[in-house]
Amino acid sequence: MTEVRQQENAIVLAAAERLVSLGNEASQQLVAGKESTKNTKKGNSIITLFEAYAHKSDFTDYEIDALLYCLRSMSDQESFPTTSPIVGKELNVQTIIAGSDIKVYNQGVLLGVANEIDFEDGLVASLIGSKVTVTDSDSGSGIVTLKRTLNVDEILHLNSSPIELIPAPGAGKIIVPHQILVYLNYQSIPYDSFTNVGLWYNNIAPIGTSDILSQIDTSFSLIPASNSGGSYDILNKPITVNTNGGNPANGNSTLTIYISYFIL
Secondary structure: OOHHHHOHHHHHHHHHHHHHHHHHHHHHHHHOOOOOHHHHHHHHHHHHHHHHHOOHHHOOHHHHHHHHHHHHHHHOOOOOOOOOOOOOOOOOEOOOOOOOOEEEEEOOEEEEEEOOOOEOOOEEEEEEOOEEEEEEOOOOOOOEEEEEEEOHHHHHOOOOOOEEEEOOOOOOOOEEEEEEEEEEEOOOOOEEOOOOEEEEEOOOEEEEEEOHHHOOOOEEEEEOOOOOOOOOOOOOOOEEEEEOOOOOEEOOOEEEEEEEEEEO
């Protein structure tokens, strides 16, 4: 197996992260009245590569290698572990405080084991409930990106047990989704029945849907982050995900959800 094929999963996830990042950067440029054509072109190029990757079963090994090399180049990332990485902003860890020792990873690489974590200038950690969110204090827009991978058991019970992706932001505040990307890491058994994945405010107010679980190959789907109509109370409501109508049957693939958002 070639080196690039060993890194396949890390490359695909890094390219997906880069696509979301380009969307954020383009939005910030537009808000500032600046030209965003360059980022838009890069984003469209990555989407085109993803569309080709979704049909990789039709390609030869050499063609798949070439496609992965292109995705790796477009991701602007230098390190690609052969295991699933934690892709995100590099953390400058000074010290590691917790009830017991924890392992700290950066992009899939173990930094060490300790019991206290501190963040240097430029990164701000906020605690909402039991979730810690780390943001870039230099980011003028306040847009952050969440990554959440649903395992098979969670997907098979996604209607009866919806998953909270982003906790309620606090009294008088609203979570405003900016861009949503879902990635089905297809294995071998397709899901059937109730394959429509929906994102909601607290399982009540709709945000967007995708029928991605019905796919029979590795797939990506951009979900428009817009309410489908109606008037809802979305103040201090969490963002959740479920399947509409009932639980999916069968299936053995994971689903990764990326949401860029800001708090209003």
